[in-house]
Amino acid sequence: MKFVVIGGTGLIGSKLVSWLREHSHEAVAAAPDTGVNTLTGEGLADALQGASVVVDVSNSPSFEELAVMKFFTTSTRHLLESAAAAGVRHYVALSVVGTERIPDSPYLRAKNAQETLIKGAGIPYSIVHATQFFEFVKRIADEATDGTTVRLPPVLIQPMAADDVARAIGRVAVGAPVNGTVEVAGPQQFRFDELIRQDLGARNDPREVVVDPHARYFGAELGERSLIPAGDARLGEMRFEEWLNQPVLQREGSPPDVSSDRGRRTPRLAADPR
Numbered sequence: 654m655k656f657v658v659i660g661g662t663g664l665i666g667s668k669l670v671s672w673l674r675e676h677s678h679e680a681v682a683a684a685p686d687t688g689v690n691t692l693t694g695e696g697l698a699d700a701l702q703g704a705s706v707v708v709d710v711s712n713s714p715s716f717e718e719l720a721v722m723k724f725f726t727t728s729t730r731h732l733l734e735s736a737a738a739a740g741v742r743h744y745v746a747l748s749v750v751g752t753e754r755i756p757d758s759p760y761l762r763a764k765n766a767q768e769t770l771i772k773g774a775g776i777p778y779s780i781v782h783a784t785q786f787f788e789f790v791k792r793i794a795d796e797a798t799d800g801t802t803v804r805l806p807p808v809l810i811q812p813m814a815a816d817d818v819a820r821a822i823g824r825v826a827v828g829a830p831v832n833g834t835v836e837v838a839g840p841q842q843f844r845f846d847e848l849i850r851q852d853l854g855a856r857n858d859p860r861e862v863v864v865d866p867h868a869r870y871f872g873a874e875l876g877e878r879s880l881i882p883a884g885d886a887r888l889g890e891m892r893f894e895e896w897l898n899q900p901v902l903q904r905e906g907s908p909p910d911v912s913s914d915r916g917r918r919t920p921r922l923a924a925d926p927r
């Protein structure tokens with residue numbers, strides 16, 4: 654079975670390609686650097702030839718409202734057309750827990766539009782809803798910073814390690830399509846402010862964390878449970894403190910994998926607004 658991982662050079666994509674190969678599957682990383690551009694459609698037909706499963710873990714380079722909507726809708730239309738033409742039997746996409754519950758967020762509106770296209774395409778599919786990645790927590794703090802203060806609502810969050818996300822989506826991809834959504838999350842729940850305080854403390858970052866019920870999260874006001882799974886989620890194994898205690902390079906990016914098609918060239922932090 655051939656698996657094509659769209660966004661296969663990114664944070665989750667590179668880990669997923671490795672996981673699939675470790676489990677003896679043929680996995681191809683598709684991204685602009687390997688000649689595949691989902692926005693223009695370039696290289697898609699060739700990359701998907703003979704593919705049984707497509708896993709979309711790509712992300713928009715821009716999170717500006719119109720750009721992010723264009724990325725997820727145009728790319729997904731191109732991908733679905735090419736997947737149908739190639740006879741793909743399972744279409745898997747990574748999205749975010751709470752996507753349908755946080756309509757104020759331009760990013761999540763775009764993810765919702767992506768999901769709607771997938772559900773209506775007629776290809777057997779599985780959508781994986783993941784919670785915020787540990788690798789993304791610093792970016793959340795930066796986004797919520799005003800001067801030396803980080804303002805956050807006192808809501809629940811259940812983040813997870815990118816390694817656990819990749820494993821979870823890998824397991825879904827090798828299984829039968831669920832034609833629905835699978836939720837995955839970390840093993841611990843935190844108050845948002847406590848999580849960010851812990852992350853900043855581990856980095857010796859002196860910013861002060863202040864609780865503000867109306868503080869917005871990437872443009873959206875959150876309810877107590879907006880960011881946590883609605884049902885029985887599959888849980889990752891790694892705890893946040895265990896992740897924080899890893900050496901920085903291991904935690905936030907891995908060196909290039911020269912044995913893969915292109916692998917990841919440079920360590921990179923997660924960078925998108927969830």
Ligand SMILES: NC(=O)c1ccc[n+]([C@@H]2O[C@H](COP(=O)([O-])OP(=O)(O)OC[C@H]3O[C@@H](n4cnc5c(N)ncnc54)[C@H](OP(=O)(O)O)[C@@H]3O)[C@@H](O)[C@H]2O)c1
Nearest residue numbers: 660662663664665684690691692710711712748785786789
């Ligand atoms: N961060 C979180 O907390 C979180 C939580 C839940 C779900 N998610 C979802 O997880 C997914 C992956 O996130 P990530 O952090 O792994 O992303 P990432 O590291 O930013 O990687 C994005 C990937 O998409 C590729 N890409 C960008 N534009 C493309 C295009 N036009 N055509 C083909 N590929 C393109 C990138 O290639 P280049 O490097 O060559 O540009 C890269 O391989 C996203 O869909 C996101 O919504 C994230």
